Amino acid sequence: xxxxxxxxxxxxxxxxxxxxxADPVRQFQVWFDAxxxxxxxxxxxxxxxxxxxxxxxxxxxVLLKGMDAxxxxxYTNYESRKGGELAANPYAALVFFWVELERQVRIEGRVERxxxxxxxxxxxxxxAGSQLSAATSRxxxxxxxxxxxxxxxxxxxxxxxxQEIPRPEYWGGFRVVPEVIEFWQGRPSRLHxxxxxxxxxxxxxxxxxxxx
Numbered sequence: 001x002x003x004x005x006x007x008x009x010x011x012x013x014x015x016x017x018x019x020x021x022a023d024p025v026r027q028f029q030v031w032f033d034a035x036x037x038x039x040x041x042x043x044x045x046x047x048x049x050x051x052x053x054x055x056x057x058x059x060x061x062v063l064l065k066g067m068d069a070x071x072x073x074x075y076t077n078y079e080s081r082k083g084g085e086l087a088a089n090p091y092a093a094l095v096f097f098w099v100e101l102e103r104q105v106r107i108e109g110r111v112e113r114x115x116x117x118x119x120x121x122x123x124x125x126x127x128a129g130s131q132l133s134a135a136t137s138r139x140x141x142x143x144x145x146x147x148x149x150x151x152x153x154x155x156x157x158x159x160x161x162x163q164e165i166p167r168p169e170y171w172g173g174f175r176v177v178p179e180v181i182e183f184w185q186g187r188p189s190r191l192h193x194x195x196x197x198x199x200x201x202x203x204x205x206x207x208x209x210x211x212x
Contacts, residue, residue, distance in 0.1 A: 010102040010186025015193035017207060024181040024197040024205055025069055028105060031183070032067075035098045047095040048074065050085040058085065064094075065122060071175040072107060073114060075122055077139035079170045086111050092176050102186035109179040119172035124164065131165040132157055182210070 021027040035043035044064040051057045058081060066073035072094060077083055086092065094107040123131060136152045143149060156165075178199065185193040194210040 009188055010192070011188055012102050013185065014187060015183060015185035015195060017195065017209065020183070020195060020207060022205065022207075023069075024178065024183075025067065027183065027197075028067070028181065031098075031101075031103060031105065032096075035096075035101060035103075038098075038100050040098050040100050043096075043098060045096075046074075047097075048082065049093040049095070050082050051089050051091075052085050053088040055089075058082070064096075065173070071109065071112075071177040073118075073173050073175050075119065075171070075173045077134070077137065077171050078113075080139035083139075086174060092174075094176055104184040106182040106184070107176060107178050107180070109177045111174050111176050114173035114175050116172065120167050122173060123167040123171065128165065131167075132160075134171050135165055135168050187212070 021030065032043060042063070045061055046064055047059050048062045049057055049059040060082065062074045062076065062082075064072055065075055078087075090111045091109070092111045094105075096103075096105040098104070123134070126134075132153050136156055137149065180196065180198050182194060182196040187193055190212060192212040194212055196208050196210055197205040198208070200206055
């Protein structure tokens, strides 16, 4: 079968302006809860797109680990490729795609680090193995092989046995402060519903329908 023959007709539901909450973060919570209830695998998985100061983009999957009126939070190594790009160009885009519900959410905004205290709290809530990995891996750097990495993890595990694993200074959270949020609902014949919220100067949100 060719790529051109791979097609899916979206038939589940529509999305009207009357369906939406006036606040896009509350609307996101409604859709996120629906994705959880529908049994979507890893509903908090999202594509994170960043770019260099020169505008060269890169994208990868990360996990949403917090959300409130201030923005959408994920955690990573600050010295990774994405961390370096966000330091040079502090804007990002997020995409959630819940295929089981025929829904997509796109979020764009500036990015800021969360507080050290918030990063500490999340770091120590993680399984010990995840803490060891974060404290050992120099994410995005070239490795000569897997064995040196595993050896470093074992060494740190032995060193910290019975003690709290300290959060590395190079690891922590980022918050995407939304400026634009678009809700996409699949519809038949590719006449999808797209409703976009844009933050206004007074802090409110303008809702517009976009052509599919």
